[in-house]
Amino acid sequence: MRNSRPPLESFARKSLNRRQFLAVSGTLAGAFALALASGEDARSAPSLGATPFTLGVASGDPLPTSIVLWTRLAPDPLVADGGMPARRVSVEWFVATDAGMRRIVRRGTALASPELVHSVHVEVFGLEPSREYYYQFRYRSEYSPIGRTKTAPAAGSPLNSLAFAIATCQKWDDGFYSPYRRMVEEDLDLVVHLGDYTYEYGIASGGVRGATLPDTFAPETVTLDRYRLQHALYKTDPDLQAAHARFPWVVTWDDHEVENDYTDAISENFEPVETFLARRAAAYKAYYEHLPLRRLSIPDGPNLRLYRRLAFGDLAEFNVLDTRQYRSDQPCGDGESDRCEAALDPTKTMAGFDQERWLRQGLEGSGALWNVLAQQVLMAELNHDLEGGTRYWNDGWDGYPVARQRLLRHIATQRIANPVVITGDWHSTFVSDLKLDFKNPDSLVVAAEFVTPSITTNGDAIVYGPYYGPMIPQNPHIKFFDGDRRGYIRCHLDRERWLADIRYVESVSTPDSPIETFASFVIENGQPGVQPA
Known part of the structure; x- marks a missing residue:
């Protein structure tokens, strides 16, 4: 039976006293609790001599009565x-029903602490479902930009x-965020970001953006200070700020927020586990x-619970996955290899067995018309071998074929309504049918998958078209592929169909690209395959 309240809503409404909060989550939670509390620092808040809101504002994880x-x-x-x-300071926040911030409906004070690099996370409750709101922060006499957000519809309500x-x-450093400039012009309820929000690589001055950066950005990102700098640099982009201010976001990560192709506690370069977990803790905190x-x-140190579930009335439920933190080593x-015997080991998992169980239970209990799996890496099979053999990229679900089969078989046997997988990572666009047997053209189509293009990664270079293009004909379940354009996928769902528009900018070498x-492509209600619109 479907829960009467979405699981994330239920969690968010639990009240923790200070003692419980510290006991559950340790010293970092303590810093977070201080940041939530009101205090007397506001009267003595230091003047900064410059606006403190250089990184903009954002909202996320919309629930029916909370954001x-x-x-x-x-x-x-x-x-x-x-x-x-190096001190805590008070920040005021305001929520209004109008863009001019005159009709204030919620307000409060949070403490920004140096332990959390003076970030502020405010969970606002008591809002109305399916309602547009505006919000703003104030420090002393300085006001932040005004953000717009929107709550989800009431649980189970018709949408x-x-x-x-x-x-x-x-x-x-691969390009301007012109896709976000165009995204802000859209009429959207939310943005779903599927990972590689930042990259860990060092950044030199110059490049496409022609920026002059401090030398601190040249080394690869490893320490907490350096991860903070990387996030801050990305956040200075005005188009990224505008997209955050315009829509609520639902985010999950992939690998580059920490290190390329890492799996659980295993680094790409096989550093000692203790060394890598310290790096992971720094990256997760930032x-x-x-x-x-x-x-x-x-x-909590090198651990962070990111998988969660968000519902939008009775129309759609999003299962937001984390396929990095808990997965088995490839x-x-x-990299790329022939399919080995170890890949058929049922103990190998992409998402970890606890998350697998959570996902299965959530799908079974869903009453939504569309059931979305928001995750990181290509789920459709992509056989690389052009000579009739089997050769796969092991960092995707092809490296974990038994775990993929467990998931797809469960979706099929439990008759999950309209499952759709949305995916990032690949710097390419794929539109695919997901089948129980990818080798059999007559096999049952279980779900659809949309792999969105990168916002900027690889810039305007021609990289993956020539590489993956020759493979597509021998993978007929892949209905569309493009390897070298940048942009995003816009989705519009209703009670009859899912419409996905693939939106490409001309270039990311200029900030104002058309x-x-x-x-x-469309998916018709009750028919899991994708068709050209």
Whole structure:
């Protein structure tokens, strides 16, 4: 039976006293609890000599009566502490029903602490379902930009339509965020970001953006200070800020928020586990500090609960997955290889067995018309071998074929309504049918998958078209592929169909590039395969 309240709503409404909160989540949770409390620091708040809201504002994880609001005080964003004093300061927040912030319906004070690099996460409750709101922060006499957000419809209530964009892979130094400039012009209910929000690589001055950066950005990102700097640099982009301010976001990560192709506690370069977990803890903390996440996701050292579920009336339920933190090491090794015997080991898992169980139970209990799996890496099979053999990229679900089969078989046997997988990571666009047997053209189609193009990663270079293009004919379940255009996928759901528009900008070498709908696909209610629109 479907729960009367979405699981994330239920969690968010639990009240923890200070003692319980500290006991559950340790010292970082303590810093978070201090940040939620009101205090007497406001009267003595230091003057900063510059606006502290250089990184903008954001909202996320919309629930029927609640939203999370975010900002960070950083008058000097390209230094590790943001130019803030090493003390807690009070920040006021306001929620209104009008864009002019005259009709205030909620307000309060949060403490921004140096332990969380003066980031602010406010979980606002008591809002109306399916309602547009506006919000703003104030520090002393300085006001933040005004953000717009929207709550979800009441749990299980009838909903006729939902519109959202899917984004991924936004390497700052590979191009301008022109896709976000165009996204802000859309009429959307939310944005779903599927990972690689930042990249760990060092950044030199110059490049496409022609920026002059401090030398601190040259080394690869490893320490907490450096991860904070990377996030702050990305956040200075005006188009990214505008997209955050315009829509509520639902986010999950992939690998580059920490390190390329890592799996659980195993680094790409096989560093000692203790060394890598220290790096992972730094990366996870910086990720939390810079995104609109709820207390569910307060990091505890190298661990952070990111998988969660959000419902939008009776129309759609999103299962937001984390396929990095809990996965088994690649059974057949890193990179591309022939399918090895270890890949058929049923103990190998992409999402971890606890998350697998959580996902199965959620899908079974869903009463939604559309059931969405928001996740990181290509789920459709992509056989690389052009000579009739089997050769796969092991970092995707092809490296974990038994785990994929468990999931798809469960969807089929439990007759899950309209399952759709949305995916990031690949720097390419794929539209695919997901089948129980990818080798059999007559096999049952279980679900559809949309892999969204990167926002900027790989820039305007021609990289994956020539590489993957020759493989597509021998993978006939892949209905569309493009390897070298940048943009996002816009989805519009109603009670009859899911419409996906593939939106590409002409270039990411300029910030104001025009955009076009390159192709469109539909899924009809009750028919899991994709068709050209």
